[in-house]
Amino acid sequence: MSEALRRDYSVCEEIGRGRYGVVFRCFSAVSGKSFAVKTIDKRLIADDSVDRQCLYNEAKVMHILSPNPHILQIFDVYEDESHLHIVLEHCNTSDLFHRLANRTVFSEPEALSVMVPLMEAIAHCHRRGVAHRDIKPDNILFNNRNQLKLADFGSAECFRDGELMTGIVGTPYYVAPEVVAGRDYNEKVDVWSAGVVLYIMLAGFPPFYGDSATEIFETVSRANLRFPASVFQSVSPATKDLLRRMLCKDVSRRFTADTVLRHPWMTGGGGDPK
Known part of the structure; x- marks a missing residue:
């Protein structure tokens, strides 16, 4: 050493x-x-x-x-x-992965308390010309004051305005469809991944899944977003709207990190379950 x-x-x-x-x-x-x-x-x-x-x-x-x-x-x-x-x-408390493992689902206010600082971190990255490219619960840490800290920039890439990136990086459940397809992509891949994190917090399982990496990539590519009534009946319409805009296969219509931060669910306290 x-x-x-x-x-x-x-x-x-x-x-x-x-x-x-x-x-x-x-x-x-x-x-x-x-x-x-x-x-x-x-x-x-x-x-x-x-x-x-x-x-x-x-x-x-x-x-x-x-x-x-x-x-x-x-x-x-x-x-x-x-x-x-x-x-x-040094963050000496659990990461989001372990917090998810220790409970079934998060309430909307609990999910909001994670999403606001997470999206602020992602928006800061994008303003500085950095795409994280591996947003997932394992890389979302908390310090001893319970402050969220985005970590692990080993897959990050620097970019300029309008510049696209290449390379298949990320983790199967969280990777965006344009990455799976092998196309050039922009920083909105981080918004997709954060949308998957939000879905998992509310549902207890990922929106696109399979028994192998290949099957997961196939379901991600189809991007057929569903809200099973047995799980999402108590989730507010505002939350589902935000998820649709983050997990939008059409990159041109997918929200930016800054737009996510301005969404009514993010600014209105997490929405009222309906």
Whole structure:
């Protein structure tokens, strides 16, 4: 591990593990404050691979986006011959994935309390010319004050106004149909993914699903959005309207992140169940 990192931080127990690296809890040698350090083993990544580009892209993107109250903050980056170390804000409470696993569904006000800061984070990304491209509950964290923090920018891409992106990235349940189709796409893929997150919070299951990645992609491609009466009978019309506008296959008609934030359900307290 980097000597400079060990000089500045006391690295402690492992708190997470991914494809190429490990996340440790660490403490600042100066302030004693708690942080997380993401340690990535560069030797596991081919020099000419897309993942190698993502390796350095994540830190760059996080610097572009910082500071923002709803985006995980980056503090330091260290590199040695074999590893890249990214020191991040430490969120020591559960992520949205675990919160969903521990309960059946969210009420509309509870879902709203997640969606407002999430969409504010996504809108900030888009204004700064960054598409996250992997919005999902696992990447939606909460700190010890229950503030939402959007995390994991390893798949993020920078773009300019009107510029399209390429590449199949994301997670099957949450990926937008234009990505599945292999077409060029814009930042609205994040709005689609956030719409899936909202649907899951209210229904307890995804809007498009299957028994394999292939089947999931097929249902995503069809984008046949349904609201089963057994689940959605108590969900307000405003919520369903917002879901239709976020999970709209026609990208030209799909809401932008800023438009989502102005929708009556987002500004009116979550709607009255009807």
